[in-house]
Amino acid sequence: MQEPAPGFAPPPDEPATGPCIVCDDPLDPVHQAFCSSCLQFFHLRMTENVEARDCGAIYFDEETCSMVFNCNPCYADYIERAYPSTPRMPGHPPRR
Numbered sequence: 001m002q003e004p005a006p007g008f009a010p011p012p013d014e015p016a017t018g019p020c021i022v023c024d025d026p027l028d029p030v031h032q033a034f035c036s037s038c039l040q041f042f043h044l045r046m047t048e049n050v051e052a053r054d055c056g057a058i059y060f061d062e063e064t065c066s067m068v069f070n071c072n073p074c075y076a077d078y079i080e081r082a083y084p085s086t087p088r089m090p091g092h093p094p095r096r
C-alpha cells in the first residue's frame with residue numbers, strides 16, 4: 001500500500017467493483033477513481049503507459065487548493081462553471 005500523496009482524498013474503504021458511472025462497464029480494480037462531485041466510481045488510468053480506460057479527469061481546484069477527481073460529466077460541468085466565457089466550438093470539447 002502506498003500512502004496517498006498530500007492533498008489526495010483518501011480512497012473509500014470499500015473497493016469498487018462496479019459499473020463505471022460513465023460507461024457502465026465493470027471497473028478495473030486498479031485503474032479507478034472516486035468522483036468527488038457525484039460520489040460515484042469511474043475508470044481512471046492511475047499510471048502512465050498502461051492500457052486502461054479514462055472516464056474522467058484529475059485537476060487542481062484553486063478554490064480548495066486540492067487535487068480533484070471527476071468523472072467526465074462532472075468534469076465538463078466544472079469546466080463550464082470555471083470558464084463560463086470560454087467559447088466552445090461544436091464538436092470540440094475542451095482539452096484536459
Ligand SMILES: [Zn+2]
Pocket residue numbers: 020021022023024025042043053054055
Ligand atoms: Zn468507464
Ligand SMILES: [Zn+2]
Pocket residue numbers: 035036037038039040070071072073074075
Ligand atoms: Zn461525477
